[in-house]
Amino acid sequence: MLIGAVEAGGTKFVCGVGNENGEILDRVSFPTEQPEKTLAQVVAYFKDKQIEALGIGSFGPINIDRESSEYGYVTTTPKPGWTNYPVLPELKKIFNIPLGWDTDVNAAALGEATWGAAKGSDSCLYYTIGTGVGVGVFAEGKLLHGLVHPEGGHVLTRRHPNDTYAGKCPYHGDCLEGMAAGPGIEERWGVKASELPQDHPAWEMEAFYIGQALASAILLLSPKKIILGGGVMHQLHLFPLIREQVRKNLNGYVASAAVEAGIDDYIVPPGLGDNAGLSGSIALGLKAYQEAQ
Amino acid sequence: MLIGAVEAGGTKFVCGVGNENGEILDRVSFPTEQPEKTLAQVVAYFKDKQIEALGIGSFGPINIDRESSEYGYVTTTPKPGWTNYPVLPELKKIFNIPLGWDTDVNAAALGEATWGAAKGSDSCLYYTIGTGVGVGVFAEGKLLHGLVHPEGGHVLTRRHPNDTYAGKCPYHGDCLEGMAAGPGIEERWGVKASELPQDHPAWEMEAFYIGQALASAILLLSPKKIILGGGVMHQLHLFPLIREQVRKNLNGYVASAAVEAGIDDYIVPPGLGDNAGLSGSIALGLKAYQEAQ
Numbered sequence: 001m002l003i004g005a006v007e008a009g010g011t012k013f014v015c016g017v018g019n020e021n022g023e024i025l026d027r028v029s030f031p032t033e034q035p036e037k038t039l040a041q042v043v044a045y046f047k048d049k050q051i052e053a054l055g056i057g058s059f060g061p062i063n064i065d066r067e068s069s070e071y072g073y074v075t076t077t078p079k080p081g082w083t084n085y086p087v088l089p090e091l092k093k094i095f096n097i098p099l100g101w102d103t104d105v106n107a108a109a110l111g112e113a114t115w116g117a118a119k120g121s122d123s124c125l126y127y128t129i130g131t132g133v134g135v136g137v138f139a140e141g142k143l144l145h146g147l148v149h150p151e152g153g154h155v156l157t158r159r160h161p162n163d164t165y166a167g168k169c170p171y172h173g174d175c176l177e178g179m180a181a182g183p184g185i186e187e188r189w190g191v192k193a194s195e196l197p198q199d200h201p202a203w204e205m206e207a208f209y210i211g212q213a214l215a216s217a218i219l220l221l222s223p224k225k226i227i228l229g230g231g232v233m234h235q236l237h238l239f240p241l242i243r244e245q246v247r248k249n250l251n252g253y254v255a256s257a258a259v260e261a262g263i264d265d266y267i268v269p270p271g272l273g274d275n276a277g278l279s280g281s282i283a284l285g286l287k288a289y290q291e292a293q
Numbered sequence: 294m295l296i297g298a299v300e301a302g303g304t305k306f307v308c309g310v311g312n313e314n315g316e317i318l319d320r321v322s323f324p325t326e327q328p329e330k331t332l333a334q335v336v337a338y339f340k341d342k343q344i345e346a347l348g349i350g351s352f353g354p355i356n357i358d359r360e361s362s363e364y365g366y367v368t369t370t371p372k373p374g375w376t377n378y379p380v381l382p383e384l385k386k387i388f389n390i391p392l393g394w395d396t397d398v399n400a401a402a403l404g405e406a407t408w409g410a411a412k413g414s415d416s417c418l419y420y421t422i423g424t425g426v427g428v429g430v431f432a433e434g435k436l437l438h439g440l441v442h443p444e445g446g447h448v449l450t451r452r453h454p455n456d457t458y459a460g461k462c463p464y465h466g467d468c469l470e471g472m473a474a475g476p477g478i479e480e481r482w483g484v485k486a487s488e489l490p491q492d493h494p495a496w497e498m499e500a501f502y503i504g505q506a507l508a509s510a511i512l513l514l515s516p517k518k519i520i521l522g523g524g525v526m527h528q529l530h531l532f533p534l535i536r537e538q539v540r541k542n543l544n545g546y547v548a549s550a551a552v553e554a555g556i557d558d559y560i561v562p563p564g565l566g567d568n569a570g571l572s573g574s575i576a577l578g579l580k581a582y583q584e585a586q
Contacts, residue, residue, distance in 0.1 A: 061548055075548055123440070135513065137513075137514070139432060139437050139439060140432070140433070140435040140437060140438065140439075142432075142433040143433075144433060144515070145515065146416045146432060146515030146516055146517055147511075147515045147516060147517050147547075147549050147551055148515050148547060148548060149515055150513055151546065152513035153512075155508075155509040155512050155513060156450075156451060156505055156508065156509055156542060157449075157451075158449060158451050171544045171545065171546040172546065212449055215448075215449065216448040216509065216513075217513060218440075219443070219446075219447050220509075220510060220514065221430070221437065221443065221513065222439030222440045222444070224439055224440050249449060249465075251464045252464065253444065254440075254441060254444065255354055255368055255441060256441050
């Protein structure tokens with residue numbers, strides 16, 4: 001069975017074809033331009049692919065409330081042309097197959113829970129830490145939506161005592177995204193994160209913010225696994241620093257070996273690597289197919 | 294149909310009998326002593342009540358993992374006699390009816406979603422702010438458990454700039470519970486919270502901490518309603534102060550009228566008042582009964 005997948009990002013779209021085992025058989029990517037042009041490219045790519053379902057994991061914020069008249073829209077994004085654009089309704093006009101729709105990070109969380117680092121689990125958090133910070137929540141076997149959808153990249157964290165940087169978030173200044181996403185790192189230190197050496201104090205500071213946010217997320221959501229993806233997390237040396245901060249912040253309060261002796265297997269990179277987003281969209285498509293049966 | 298309910302607190306146990314409409318028909322309460330003695334009182338109370346199901350909302354931490362051999366235990370509580378005590382297994386020996394078991398705050402969240410302020414909704418958070426801070430999470434129509442269960446009272450918040458108080462939490466010092474629960478208020482100001490006048494700066498400070506925690510919870514969990522109960526929240530003048538802090542912290546980022554113009558109907562007292570806990574335990578019993586059918 002062939003399943004189409006769209007990883008709809010604000011910078012680029014990745015389209016692919018996979019199967020019910022999460023294997024990616026083909027892929028293509030192109031820059032995100034005006035929605036009419038970009039969606040035409042999506043349609044052209046899938047036209048002869050004989051897919052039986054299609055999953056779309058999208059940049060946001062998006063409307064994922066199935067009861068809403070604007071279900072399937074990208075909503076308040078500042079991205080020119082995309083504000084209140086009916087992405088899913090437009091695709092529905094073309095594809096008469098089950099369509100799955102969720103945030104890019106919820107898609108990645110579902111992908112990781114289906115085929116990746118949280119395989120078989122009914123619970124995980126997926127963080128992407130790159131040009132921004134996003135969080136997908138899979139809990140009790142369901143992707144969490146609620147009022148809008150999780151936007152956990154913008155939680156408030158305490159300042160590192162040596163940090164004088166104001167923060168990059170246009171809404172909150174020094175929220176997690178403002179302090180820990182790539183643009184903030186670059187502005188604070190004057191070089192790209194990828195160019196900072198491993199012994200640079202930037203990394204201890206980065207782990208300070210991420211570890212704090214994860215500790216609070218563990219307390220509030222009690223996830224069974226936390227997966228950290230995105231460009232910044234390509235710096236694998238961050239993982240031990242983050243785990244140490246999490247343990248320090250929890251300070252033995254959460255009575256589970258997972259966050260103590262087992263923490264190396266609790267806070268982990270994506271099992272699907274950089275395919276987490278695209279594989280997650282396959283998982284969304286598969287879920288839509290199964291729900292339609 | 295009669296449903297038994299136990300609100301198992303660390304200080305007192307409340308037992309009651311209700312029906313499938315959430316009406317409380319009878320109740321009794323007694324101090325929490327050694328578990329054998331207290332559970333004997335529970336058994337004696339229900340013995341002739343002809344209940345068809347029993348729900349127990351318990352102080353914690355507790356084991357709510359149905360796959361665990363210690364399912365139904367109170368676990369790492371420091372309360373003498375109760376550490377690793379098999380509350381639910383002991384009750385199962387006596388009551389051959391469906392038994393519901395969850396945290397006191399998850400019970401209250403379910404009660405509020407069934408008959409209270411979030412009636413009919415598939416999503417709410419229930420905070421109790423009293424001698425401690427606890428959080429129950431009802432999301433996508435399910436009570437959230439995960440690795441252990443939510444312990445969102447211990448999230449880390451930023452310090453109020455005028456606050457020099459160290460914090461009361463034995464694990465984290467100045468976490469939310471350490472700063473905003475009753476004992477912290479009393480130690481900081483030298484009088485009980487209930488004796489502080491409405492124009493005392495304590496309340497602005499209290500709202501600062503609670504509002505910050507709620508803003509981060511909204512970002513991470515996107516609940517459809519937030520219900521604030523517990524002794525401290527009897528100070529109803531706190532509600533507008535907290536709502537103002539939430540709006541200030543979110544700063545327009547969450548695109549929903551619920552957290553803007555509609556915030557007075559979004560962050561609210563329990564619809565079930567001080568019965569939220571006991572009614573929630575009725576709801577747990579009802580759910581166990583329905584699952585057993």
